[in-house]
Amino acid sequence: EAGVAQSPRYKIIEKRQSVAFWCNPISGHATLYWYQQILGQGPKLLIQFQNNGVVDDSQLPKDRFSAERLKGVDSTLKIQPAKLEDSAVYLCASSLRTSSSYNEQFFGPGTRLTVL
Amino acid sequence: AQSVSQHNHHVILSEAASLELGCNYSYGGTVNLFWYVQYPGQHLQLLLKYFSGDPLVKGIKGFEAEFIKSKFSFNLRKPSVQWSDTAEYFCAVRGNNAGNMLTFGGGTRLMVKP
Numbered sequence: 615e616a617g618v619a620q621s622p623r624y625k626i627i628e629k630r631q632s633v634a635f636w637c638n639p640i641s642g643h644a645t646l647y648w649y650q651q652i653l654g655q656g657p658k659l660l661i662q663f664q665n666n667g668v669v670d671d672s673q674l675p676k677d678r679f680s681a682e683r684l685k686g687v688d689s690t691l692k693i694q695p696a697k698l699e700d701s702a703v704y705l706c707a708s709s710l711r712t713s714s715s716y717n718e719q720f721f722g723p724g725t726r727l728t729v730l
Numbered sequence: 731a732q733s734v735s736q737h738n739h740h741v742i743l744s745e746a747a748s749l750e751l752g753c754n755y756s757y758g759g760t761v762n763l764f765w766y767v768q769y770p771g772q773h774l775q776l777l778l779k780y781f782s783g784d785p786l787v788k789g790i791k792g793f794e795a796e797f798i799k800s801k802f803s804f805n806l807r808k809p810s811v812q813w814s815d816t817a818e819y820f821c822a823v824r825g826n827n828a829g830n831m832l833t834f835g836g837g838t839r840l841m842v843k844p
Contacts, residue, residue, distance in 0.1 A: 656836050717830060724773065
């Protein structure tokens, strides 16, 4: 079974530039998550999708971050414009459909963003 | 709101030493608890989880964790570590009303010296 795919693996940009990350979840997984992991900290959930709908985006800085999952499969996370404090690893995860019981989240390798 | 605290940020052990990593959580209701591991250059993967029942949970690679409700703790243990256990370990909590949402602790970086 193929895992969660993310690209690019590394990205270096200057502040005020824009950047986009792509995620392809495990086939059949309806739920997709984007996490931000700042160096020395644990992952923090940014946004959760169920198919192509947003379940939770309460921790997404909406003034500069956006995410979409138009066809309910692949997802893109965008930052525009980037700030120095956005330097982090951006993790994508997926799971079976969210329900009252827990479904294990499977993580991708992440995209390491450095903002100069 | 739920939160997770891991008190040890860095741990260095020699092979065959015993391991215990602390994890405390804050949440007012029923929780599910998890330990994830991230080996160097690899993605996060689930080590073990507690949902209900026996508070002593056994996971992969000889790891176990004990849920102590009165202490809001879920410490990870291994009787004898190996060099290959060098990794970063994250404790996570899911509140029973939080859908599939996980809250992670800050992580503990473990280095095992051969």
